[in-house]
Amino acid sequence: MNRKKNVVIVGFGGMGNWHSHELENSDVCTLLGIYDIKQERIDYAKSRNIYTYSSFEEVLADKRIDLILISTENDMHKPLAIEAMNRGHNVFTEKPVTLSSADLAEMIETAKRNKVLFTTHQNRRWDEDFLAVKQIIEEGTIGPVFNIESRVHGSRGIPGDWRGMKKHGGGMMLDWGVHLLDQIVNVLYPQKKIKSVYCTMDHVTNYEVDDGFRMVMMFEDGIRAYVEVGTSNFIELPRWYVQGQDGTAKSSWNISKGKIVCCTNWEAKDAVPIRTAAGLTKTMAPRTDDTIKTVPYPEIKSDVHDFYRNLVATLDGKATQLVTHEQLMRVMKLMEAACESDRLGQVVAFDA
Numbered sequence: 001m002n003r004k005k006n007v008v009i010v011g012f013g014g015m016g017n018w019h020s021h022e023l024e025n026s027d028v029c030t031l032l033g034i035y036d037i038k039q040e041r042i043d044y045a046k047s048r049n050i051y052t053y054s055s056f057e058e059v060l061a062d063k064r065i066d067l068i069l070i071s072t073e074n075d076m077h078k079p080l081a082i083e084a085m086n087r088g089h090n091v092f093t094e095k096p097v098t099l100s101s102a103d104l105a106e107m108i109e110t111a112k113r114n115k116v117l118f119t120t121h122q123n124r125r126w127d128e129d130f131l132a133v134k135q136i137i138e139e140g141t142i143g144p145v146f147n148i149e150s151r152v153h154g155s156r157g158i159p160g161d162w163r164g165m166k167k168h169g170g171g172m173m174l175d176w177g178v179h180l181l182d183q184i185v186n187v188l189y190p191q192k193k194i195k196s197v198y199c200t201m202d203h204v205t206n207y208e209v210d211d212g213f214r215m216v217m218m219f220e221d222g223i224r225a226y227v228e229v230g231t232s233n234f235i236e237l238p239r240w241y242v243q244g245q246d247g248t249a250k251s252s253w254n255i256s257k258g259k260i261v262c263c264t265n266w267e268a269k270d271a272v273p274i275r276t277a278a279g280l281t282k283t284m285a286p287r288t289d290d291t292i293k294t295v296p297y298p299e300i301k302s303d304v305h306d307f308y309r310n311l312v313a314t315l316d317g318k319a320t321q322l323v324t325h326e327q328l329m330r331v332m333k334l335m336e337a338a339c340e341s342d343r344l345g346q347v348v349a350f351d352a
């Protein structure tokens with residue numbers, strides 16, 4: 001059996017810590033040590049008996065390392081990753097990979113020139129609510145899908161740390177947008193071209209960066225994806241709302257409460273009208289039970305550690321990396337198009 005790969009975490013904050021626990025239980029990797037510029041994070045690592053490097057140079061010089069994870073604030077991913085790759089290290093960053101497509105192009109070029117692995121932790125690909133939607137679409141449970149709505153909502157505004165600062169790559173587009181876009185464009189529809197993007201951003205609690213946004217992407221065959229991130233939502237909307245020609249699927253993060261309703265008889269259009277104080281409607285009245293059926297929501301179990309297993313299999317030449325450079329670039333360019341659309345107040349063309 002191959003030995004476990006040695007990983008070092010650079011940036012041992014909230015997410016670095018999450019990775020350290022993942023690595024404690026890993027079947028393919030082991031945590032060699034961490035490096036952080038904050039003494040309190042070094043002290044915390046020591047309290048857990050984790051080796052702490054005294055400088056980034058000490059990390060770079062350690063020949064035992066198989067993989068370096070960069071889990072700092074977003075603006076530091078690029079300089080640290082490039083330095084590490086230029087010293088021959090395989091690198092994966094936390095998301096977002098970096099702040100612009102020009103920066104990403106430099107990172108990809110550096111990886112190729114040094115012949116090292118370079119990718120990003122797009123862990124939300126393993127979210128069970130997302131994988132359930134993927135299954136519903138792939139199995140045609142609700143017929144051909146024409147509208148997908150993906151939302152995440154909080155009610156605490158943007159966090160008061162670096163996430164609220166432009167220079168550190170703050171903002172909800174780079175924080176949550178990058179996950180939600182990756183799910184739809186790189187996993188659900190990797191082969192479909194996006195033709196246009198429209199986005200408006202919120203600044204309810206922060207003027208420097210977006211603290212939420214609403215974005216519509218039109219795919220070449222008319223499929224529409226709507227992505228919404230909010231941090232001032234005191235009443236939640238569904239995490240997913242997906243419409244197909246034969247039915248509708250809806251779920252929260254908790255898929256055990258997901259619901260699918262399909263039409264069993266399109267011809268039967270009779271309905272009990274809804275009466276309001278000002279009038280009545282049959283068009284908007286719910287269908288009668290004899291013309292619809294409820295279909296069980298998919299049960300999905302995923303293991304996010306498959307991300308690490310893929311990294312290791314890629315290093316061993318037994319697999320190709322799941323989160324590719326092209327996919328990272330597609331989402332980076334989409335986020336740039338969204339910002340441009342918000343700035344111009346109009347739909348912008350996109351052709352990728």
Ligand SMILES: NC(=O)c1ccc[n+]([C@@H]2O[C@H](COP(=O)([O-])OP(=O)(O)OC[C@H]3O[C@@H](n4cnc5c(N)ncnc54)[C@H](O)[C@@H]3O)[C@@H](O)[C@H]2O)c1
Nearest residue numbers: 011012013014015016035036037038071072073074094095
């Ligand atoms: N994939 C996910 O689900 C997920 C979730 C949360 C955060 N993240 C990402 O993880 C990254 C870190 O986020 P966080 O919440 O842990 O932030 P954090 O502020 O808790 O931690 C960042 C750490 O990086 C350290 N740091 C900064 N510059 C450094 C340098 N030059 N060298 C070494 N250490 C340095 C800081 O001292 C801090 O301890 C971000 O890119 C964020 O977007 C991803």
